[in-house]
Amino acid sequence: MKLYQQQLSLPAKRRGFHLITTEILRAMPQLAGIQAGICQVFIQHTSASLTINENADPTVRVDFETWFNKAVPENDPDFLHNDEGPDDMPAHLKASILGTQVLIPVRNGRLALGTWQGIYLCEHRDHGGSRNILITAWGE
Amino acid sequence: MKLYQQQLSLPAKRRGFHLITTEILRAMPQLAGIQAGICQVFIQHTSASLTINENADPTVRVDFETWFNKAVPENDPDFLHNDEGPDDMPAHLKASILGTQVLIPVRNGRLALGTWQGIYLCEHRDHGGSRNILITAWGE
């Protein structure tokens, strides 16, 4: 079994949900040599996250931002951790609801995503800066 | 280290939460030959998801549907993505909250689930149709 690991630094993106499937594929060309295996994409932050969802209609990604802002409101007077601004504590919560990683099967040298699946970078801060990603793929 | 990969098509299920542990085990008999390892179950869709939860009392699964319908309401006037019906955008959101995959240790030829743990297929659409699953297991 082979295992590959690659670091990737994504430039700063505005708050919201962004398709990054192309960037991930470009950073891990070794996927082409894996007939059956797995690929993990991991984000090394606590106020941004990764998820898999619809890759076609961009309004889906807008609606993600709309719903998450209602579900995890800013300026909750019960929050104690608010030194870094109103977007900080909600960002930590959204990051754990969605998760720090996606894990995708590899089949015939490609990510075995469904037709409509893409990888989202979920930027929960107003000014999150660049984000560090670590990609690990293994298989035969 | 050995690695096995199996496709599984699950027939259409009604909207809600369904135990599928038995179907997963039946589709991957090679687990019996893994002394220590991992098994991933991945769903290739963006409006259905997978999670691990209580395998005994069926009312837990009913309460999951109840809570998720309140937390991610249909017909939110702020949603932009609503061409496919009121259950569509909530289905995408529920799918990302719960996730597209479960990842379970394998020990002595069996999934090392806790006593009360089972695998749920979470069908978030009113008429979701059949669902494609990809199972990957590896270990020694």
Place this chain on the structure above:
Amino acid sequence: MKLYQQQLSLPAKRRGFHLITTEILRAMPQLAGIQAGICQVFIQHTSASLTINENADPTVRVDFETWFNKAVPENDPDFLHNDEGPDDMPAHLKASILGTQVLIPVRNGRLALGTWQGIYLCEHRDHGGSRNILITAWGE
């Protein structure tokens, strides 16, 4: 490729969010021998969960408990599964929102966590008792 698996029983913790990174590292000293790989931490329960979030300011963990208690309220009259007390069904829901496992890359013999990332045990019951963890690490 090497694969290691370790069981770990964590003593009972009070309801809330607890940093357990140190306990995980202590239970899996074999990480030091993995140059590139992955480590999974899996919890064998349905009313406690695992996530990755901020490892520094303890008020983040207090705010997690605050938000989750509002988002998944106890004593919802629509819940059917309430024989084990008002904290029971919310615990199942919180466990699936956060998930039963975390999966972390390994690099140069260490967990490749970001600077501010730590592993949380999320205890959703008032009296959850000890919790069984299974750690699996593999790589080269």
